[in-house]
Amino acid sequence: MIVCRRVPDYDSPALQSAVEEIFGAWEGAKALGASARVLLKPNLLAKHAPEKGVTTHPAVVRAVMEALCARGVLPQNITVADSPGGVYNETLMRSVYRVSGLEAVCRETGAQLYTACRSRAKKADGELVREFTLIEPVHEADVVIDLPKLKTHVMTGMTCAVKNLFGTVPGLQKAEFHMRFPDKERFGGMLVDLCETVRPALVIADGVLAMEGDGPAGGTPRNLGVVLGGNDPYEIDLAVCRMMNLEPSRVPYLAAAQRRGLCAEHLDASALRGDADAAAPVPDFKLPESYTSIDFSTRAPRAVRWLVPGVEKFIAPRPVIERGRCIGCGKCAEICPQHTIALKNGRAHIDPSACIRCFCCHEMCPVKAIAVRRFGLFKL
Ligand code: SF4
Numbered sequence: 001m002i003v004c005r006r007v008p009d010y011d012s013p014a015l016q017s018a019v020e021e022i023f024g025a026w027e028g029a030k031a032l033g034a035s036a037r038v039l040l041k042p043n044l045l046a047k048h049a050p051e052k053g054v055t056t057h058p059a060v061v062r063a064v065m066e067a068l069c070a071r072g073v074l075p076q077n078i079t080v081a082d083s084p085g086g087v088y089n090e091t092l093m094r095s096v097y098r099v100s101g102l103e104a105v106c107r108e109t110g111a112q113l114y115t116a117c118r119s120r121a122k123k124a125d126g127e128l129v130r131e132f133t134l135i136e137p138v139h140e141a142d143v144v145i146d147l148p149k150l151k152t153h154v155m156t157g158m159t160c161a162v163k164n165l166f167g168t169v170p171g172l173q174k175a176e177f178h179m180r181f182p183d184k185e186r187f188g189g190m191l192v193d194l195c196e197t198v199r200p201a202l203v204i205a206d207g208v209l210a211m212e213g214d215g216p217a218g219g220t221p222r223n224l225g226v227v228l229g230g231n232d233p234y235e236i237d238l239a240v241c242r243m244m245n246l247e248p249s250r251v252p253y254l255a256a257a258q259r260r261g262l263c264a265e266h267l268d269a270s271a272l273r274g275d276a277d278a279a280a281p282v283p284d285f286k287l288p289e290s291y292t293s294i295d296f297s298t299r300a301p302r303a304v305r306w307l308v309p310g311v312e313k314f315i316a317p318r319p320v321i322e323r324g325r326c327i328g329c330g331k332c333a334e335i336c337p338q339h340t341i342a343l344k345n346g347r348a349h350i351d352p353s354a355c356i357r358c359f360c361c362h363e364m365c366p367v368k369a370i371a372v373r374r375f376g377l378f379k380l
């Protein structure tokens with residue numbers, strides 16, 4: 001069951017009432033109280049101001065804190081934590097929290113902002129991963145509440161409830177997973193293992209100011225005016241696919257979850273409660289460039305389809321530096337799991353031969369200087 005509410009903007013009283021309704025429908029809310037330790041896991045990604053539409057808006061985080069406190073949770077037992085891309089240290093986290101608006105929310109409410117940046121291993125019963133190193137607050141919380149942003153994603157098509165949990169893996173250790181699982185299918189399987197390990201008790205997705213196009217950072221903010229809540233991260237993501245007109249089986253982690261029987265093929269629209277029409281498919285919603293192209297396998301004449309596996313690697317979408325925009329900050333080179341980006345004369349250069357098309361560089365570029373391109377013949 002998903003509670004879906006129309007919230008036109010972050011100043012609207014509809015936001016708090018949407019969050020209240022989600023808590024009212026959530027069975028787990030009955031177990032909350034003064035001793036409960038709650039982790040709020042927003043999507044922070046990097047240093048972005050709320051109006052960019054990249055990060056979970058502070059007004060959503062504040063509304064969730066108020067709903068928790070109204071149920072007896074002590075502010076000092078609420079922790080806000082994330083590990084965005086790049087290095088994971090206190091200096092970086094403080095600046096990310098400040099720019100995202102979450103530092104101010106925690107200061108005003110008395111909730112804890114996690115800056116110690118410690119992590120430790122947690123056993124996993126996954127198909128691909130038997131142990132994850134996760135940020136400390138995940139281990140210490142009684143309840144994890146996932147607060148994702150509703151966005152497109154150049155590698156996975158979309159990102160919301162499931163993908164947001166990748167931020168519980170500290171800093172550059174995320175790059176190790178990209179190296180270990182370079183193909184999208186196995187990377188998706190790893191994300192399902194992670195989701196089953198962290199298993200948030202509740203998801204509240206911020207789709208008020210969402211993102212379309214080449215998300216999760218380089219796309220265009222789009223006001224969808226919706227908040228979604230429920231206890232099943234896969235079901236929330238199915239609802240997002242429906243809004244984006246994206247076939248769930250094209251999202252690698254949903255496909256993996258479907259194969260394991262954890263996720264339906266499509267959203268059962270009767271699961272939507274509240275303003276169900278606010279979660280209706282958005283006709284002109286823009287998917288990432290990497291998802292608007294037709295697969296070579298379906299476009300190629302039947303007689304040459306046997307060539308597909310060999311050809312596909314040459315025509316798959318790839319990151320391309322727009323040198324006129326590049327400011328030479330080096331963030332892409334720092335994050336690249338393959339170490340295939342070098343700075344030359346103050347500009348980034350990618351050696352495409354080693355690129356595994358994880359698009360971490362595209363996510364981290366602060367000035368949108370990395371585009372995602374596909375061989376033109378195969379575009380729609
Ligand atoms: S160049 Fe970009 S897309 Fe390619 S491996 Fe490095 S970070 Fe990933």
Ligand code: SF4
Nearest residue numbers: 326327329330332365
């Ligand atoms: S491409 Fe972007 S992230 Fe890479 S060096 Fe240039 S500005 Fe920085």
